[in-house]
Amino acid sequence: MAATPTTPAADEAYDVIVLGAGPTGENLADRAHAAGLSAVIVESELVGGECSYWACMPSKALLRPVTARSDARRVPGLQGAADGSLDAPAVLTHRDAVAAHWKDDGQVRWLDSAGIDLVRGHGRLAGPRRVVVDDGERTLTARHAVAVCTGSRPVLPPVPGLAEARPWTSRAATSSQAVPGHLVVVGGGVVGVEMATAWRALGASVTLLVRGDGLLPRMEPFAGQLVAAALTEAGVDLRTGTEVREVRREIPGGPVTVVLDAPGGPGGPGGAGRDDIVADELLIATGRAPRTADIGLETVGLAPGSWLDVDDTCRVSGVTGGWLYGVGDVNHRALLTHQGKYQARIAGAAIAARARGVPILESDPWGAHAATADTRAVPQVVFTDPEAASVGLTAAAAERAGHRFQVVDQDLGAVAGAFLYADGYRGRARMIVDLDREVLLGATFVGPGVSELLHSATVAVAGEVPIERLWHAVPAYPTISEVWLRLLETYRG
Structure with a gap:
């Protein structure tokens, strides 16, 4: 079937329907198509997804100059040449180019060349093997599988005034067109430490607030300790054991006030019990939730907004007929782009095998149809310095x-x-x-x-x-x- 970036006719049937055109969805559709199945992707935003425009690629474009300058400063003969400040406008311009200026023409051309159809719009399940787009303007039916590859979204904690203050989340942090004078970052995980690293090096004053007692809690303790020491040396005001009590922003786009409970609880070590920080921007990097709230899960007996429970082939549990797959962040196995792509290859192979009636190799933990690396060999890099x-x-x-x-x-x-x-x-x-x-x-x-x-x-x-x-x-x-x-x-x- 010839690929096209335009919407197909109503009520058209495909072997595989994919919800979400991020790296996970693209890879699954590609694997299915390579195995001889017809595939269509439904996407309401940019083809290429979070990683291409608001996560992996733009964030690393911001971080690479930081580590390159740092490395040069430690090499004899280069220290003096690398002592200056980063050219922030040049870094941001390069970041914009890496993010394709938030246009997906190139990604759409790739889908077309791969023979994968694209439907623009919001896709929702409407019963078994059925997807409606934009409240019924298009209806698609899957002969073999529907794969939910809609990813995850940032979560704002229930702090008074936070939502009204319109803080940065990861998207704004990687796409900002200006360096804030003072940035407060809440969260000691990957997004928090990477963005604290990048914006501090680009000239912002950065305060990093961490609820626990260290950074990168999912890694070995020494990883967080070494990164914390480097951030402090770079001038980041790192505060552990802090709780955000309230957030206030009186004027949209104006200064934001972050009210804290001091370490040690009311009264704190200094007796004040509270602290106020006034900053230009506030980044919340404290967790993510699945983007499954409005994709029709209730029409197939699943709870809207829930993580999808899957087996090692990424097939969703509890759905009669075994036609629904949850791949990438939505299954909560490993919220990393490369793991989503890995799962997509596994799920695509499993879908194709089941479509041909070929036995699934679920009993082989490292076989073609089992995403074993999700539990035994997940690699991750934090691009701090x-x-x-x-x-x-x-x-x-x-x-x-x-x-x-x-x-x-x-x-x-x-x-x-x-x-x-x-x-x-x-x-x-x-x-x-x-x-x-x-x-x-x-x-x-x-x-x-x-x-x-x-x-x-x-x-x-x-x-x-x-x-x-x-x-x-x-x-x-x-x-x-x-x-x-x-x-x-x-x-x-």
Whole structure:
């Protein structure tokens, strides 16, 4: 069937209908089409989704100059050349180009070239295998599957005055056309620390408020500690153990007042019990919810606005006939773009196999039809300065899972490649070894440039490579990858 970016005729049938044209939806439709199935995507916003325009791509465009300047300042012969401020207008202009100026023409052309049809509008389920677009202007029927790939959205906590103050969420933080004079960031997760890093380097005064006692709580504790130290050195006012009590903004676009409960509760260490911060902008980065509130889940017996419970093929549980799939953020397995694309490849293969009557390999945990990496080998990079990268289980997660394991740590700065990379290189590496099977359960790296170390660890964890075989994976000298030898030597003792 010829692909077209225009809407097809009413009541048209496809083998697969995809709700959402982000990376997850695009990949699922592509896999299904490559297997010989007809596919259509329904999208109400920009083709390419959150990652292309408001998340991964623009945020990294903001962060790359930060780490490049920082690296240059630590290399002999370049320190003086890199001492100046970042050219904020140039960085923002480049960010706009990376986000394609928030136009999706190129993505639409790719869909057309891939043979995937596109329907513009809001799609809702209207019973089994049926999708209506824009309240019935178009009706689509799926012969084999409907895949919900609508992603997630930021959540505002129930703080008095917060919603009325119209704070930034992740979208505004990555697309702002100006550097705020003073930015308050609430949240110590990935979005919070990355945006604090970027906007501080671009010239904003930044206050980072964290409810708990540290940053990056899902990683090893040392990751958050090293990132916190670097943010503080960069001039970020980092406050842990803080609660936002109230938010006030009297004039739209005017200053915002953030009222805090002081650490230690009423009265606090200083006796005041409260604190007010007046800033130009407030970014809330405290959590996400599925974008499933208005897609017709109630017509197939599911609760609107809920995360979708799925099996390892990403097929939604509790739906008669097994035709509904929830792929990417909506299933809450791993809220990362690359994991959504991974799930899309698995789900696309499973849909195609079921359509052909081919047995599904659910019993094979690393087979073509099981998204096993969602639970055993999820890689993630936090693009702060220093970077933090991890895959698989942390020590705390391994303990909760009941594994018998050993923690192996190494100072990354002691590796010859790190010494050459930058003066005063600071970093740390950790691997978690399953003592019963002698394979890696997880690994974490923190330091400049460690994002490029992560895939080797991901291969080792996903491939369940025996420790003895890892000795034969020889890292080139002198690279930071030699940390693998140091970790293995420490483990062997």
